[in-house]
Amino acid sequence: xxxxxxxxxxxxxxxxxxxxxxxxxxxxxxxxxxxxxxxxxxxxxxxxxxxxxxxxxxxxxxxxxxxxxxxxxxxxxxxxxxxxxxxxxxxxxxxxxxxxxxxxxxxxxxxxxxxxxxxxxxxxxxxxxxxxxxxxxxxxxxxxxxxxxxxx
Numbered sequence: 001x002x003x004x005x006x007x008x009x010x011x012x013x014x015x016x017x018x019x020x021x022x023x024x025x026x027x028x029x030x031x032x033x034x035x036x037x038x039x040x041x042x043x044x045x046x047x048x049x050x051x052x053x054x055x056x057x058x059x060x061x062x063x064x065x066x067x068x069x070x071x072x073x074x075x076x077x078x079x080x081x082x083x084x085x086x087x088x089x090x091x092x093x094x095x096x097x098x099x100x101x102x103x104x105x106x107x108x109x110x111x112x113x114x115x116x117x118x119x120x121x122x123x124x125x126x127x128x129x130x131x132x133x134x135x136x137x138x139x140x141x142x143x144x145x146x147x148x149x150x151x152x
Contacts, residue, residue: 011042082133
């Protein structure tokens with residue numbers, strides 16, 4: 001019995017609101033791994049924002065790719081991992097890029113306050129980085145008979 005998700009299920013799950021875990025290869029053979037907010041629409045690109053010159057930005061510039069993993073927080077657990085090349089890096093437009101991501105995770109007033117605090121005149125520039133998933137890994141433990149018997 002396969003626990004893998006269908007293409008539609010994995011894309012729908014990735015499009016849901018989860019904190020992502022971003023991983024980027026380092027020169028020493030390890031990975032740089034951090035939690036991050038993201039955006040995704042089925043069939044599209046994984047979109048993240050970060051500071052220009054940040055450790056994430058520096059490593060993405062070197063490798064040209066990253067991985068993102070998201071998971072459910074309650075049983076029966078599910079996860080989706082997507083990896084691929086960076087398709088674009090651009091200056092972040094606050095209202096087009098940053099504010100919608102913040103509003104995915106926070107109610108509008110709180111999200112707007114967060115964005116205003118993050119974007120200060122003369123502050124560090126923010127970039128938007130898009131990745132086109134090429135490789136996927138998924139698991140949906142709800143497919144196990146154990147969970148089916150319990151109505152999960």
